[in-house]
Amino acid sequence: MAVTIDSLNALVQDNYIPVWINNIFDSNVFTPRALGKAQKESTTKLIHIPIQYKKNTANGSIGRLGIMNLDVPEVGTAATWNPITLYQTLSLAWEDFIEYNSELAVKNGVSAFMKNAEESFKEMVSAKMFQLNAAQSSTDFDGLDTLISDAVDCGNLSYSTNSWWNSQRLTSSDFGSTAISTEAVLVDPSSAGFIEKILRKLYSLTLYGGSAPTVFVTSKYLFDLLDQVVSDSVNRPISVKKSGSAVERMGYMGFDAMQFRGVPIISDAQLYTSQASDTAGRIYAIDEETLKFYVNSAGNMAYTPFKEPVDQNAMTAKILWRGANTVSQRRKQGVVTGLASQY
Numbered sequence: 001m002a003v004t005i006d007s008l009n010a011l012v013q014d015n016y017i018p019v020w021i022n023n024i025f026d027s028n029v030f031t032p033r034a035l036g037k038a039q040k041e042s043t044t045k046l047i048h049i050p051i052q053y054k055k056n057t058a059n060g061s062i063g064r065l066g067i068m069n070l071d072v073p074e075v076g077t078a079a080t081w082n083p084i085t086l087y088q089t090l091s092l093a094w095e096d097f098i099e100y101n102s103e104l105a106v107k108n109g110v111s112a113f114m115k116n117a118e119e120s121f122k123e124m125v126s127a128k129m130f131q132l133n134a135a136q137s138s139t140d141f142d143g144l145d146t147l148i149s150d151a152v153d154c155g156n157l158s159y160s161t162n163s164w165w166n167s168q169r170l171t172s173s174d175f176g177s178t179a180i181s182t183e184a185v186l187v188d189p190s191s192a193g194f195i196e197k198i199l200r201k202l203y204s205l206t207l208y209g210g211s212a213p214t215v216f217v218t219s220k221y222l223f224d225l226l227d228q229v230v231s232d233s234v235n236r237p238i239s240v241k242k243s244g245s246a247v248e249r250m251g252y253m254g255f256d257a258m259q260f261r262g263v264p265i266i267s268d269a270q271l272y273t274s275q276a277s278d279t280a281g282r283i284y285a286i287d288e289e290t291l292k293f294y295v296n297s298a299g300n301m302a303y304t305p306f307k308e309p310v311d312q313n314a315m316t317a318k319i320l321w322r323g324a325n326t327v328s329q330r331r332k333q334g335v336v337t338g339l340a341s342q343y
Helices: 005-025 030-036 094-098 103-130 195-206 220-233 269-274
Strands: 039-041 047-052 076-081 084-093 168-170 215-218 238-243 246-251 258-260 263-267 281-286 291-307 314-327 334-339
Touching: 005 030, 005 103, 005 291, 005 314, 030 103, 030 291, 047 314, 076 314, 084 094, 084 103, 084 291, 094 314, 103 269, 103 314, 168 195, 195 220, 195 258, 195 281, 195 334, 215 220, 220 258, 220 263, 220 269, 220 281, 269 281
Parallel strands: 039 291, 168 334, 215 263
Antiparallel strands: 047 076, 084 314, 215 281, 238 246, 258 263, 281 334, 291 314
16 A cells, blocks of 8 residues: 555544644643643634733722712733743654555554654743743743742733732741751651641642632652651551462562542653752742643644655654633742752
């Protein structure tokens, strides 16, 4: 069976792109999870996000025939973001293409490079999500270090002149100046820097308007410390199985998933990759209702078919995404910095 460019495009677009997108969006890693919840937007121009920053005081109680306050107060403004474009190329050498002479060869070859593209795209967007603000370029979407901060401008609003806009940022000084950059402090229940106490304070400070954060995100190292703390506080189950005259015992250790006050805790290896040192770990408390991607509806993982360049013995297709990472309630987001995190 001879494979043509048209048949290859049809195969990739109809059979592999939907699976590729679902695999990314259904991932439990925070960034693909956030992309899957992106709000669709029709414009490719500046994205405007309404911001409520003070109460409407035109209310109260009055007596009979009293005068009401009918002032129209200005209670909001707007944060703005320029959309950016993410892309993932799918490249196929001409030599490989002409060897696709059977349905099985096509399936094996396409499956391999689509899986590679999926993992590459996940890693790329996660790296951008967790990179430090100082490393962010004009072609990157805003990462968490920019969106969740009290020392960085965001959405074209100044942090210094709009203090109401700033996030909750906690450091060692918020925990009795204990050395939260050391593991011994984080796992010591008697310490002010005990990791459970840190989560408790972060959770409480990000409660706003009766709503709690929807997810905690941290490094794998800090996730493992939390796992250790939880494991130390519960009885580990042991299964007993008889096999003839012998008795087999199996102990169960470690948790696949954890929650704090009903809020899931997830880890991402990119958090450690982006941190400045082993004493610069972070835990984020995120409200995904107000921190979200906006995506152009025509550029939500749009597929451009394989084409053969005139100067190269290969074919290339592209998957394109256009949007911005935004926040409308920055003060509902929080972060603890300066934590021990060795991986």
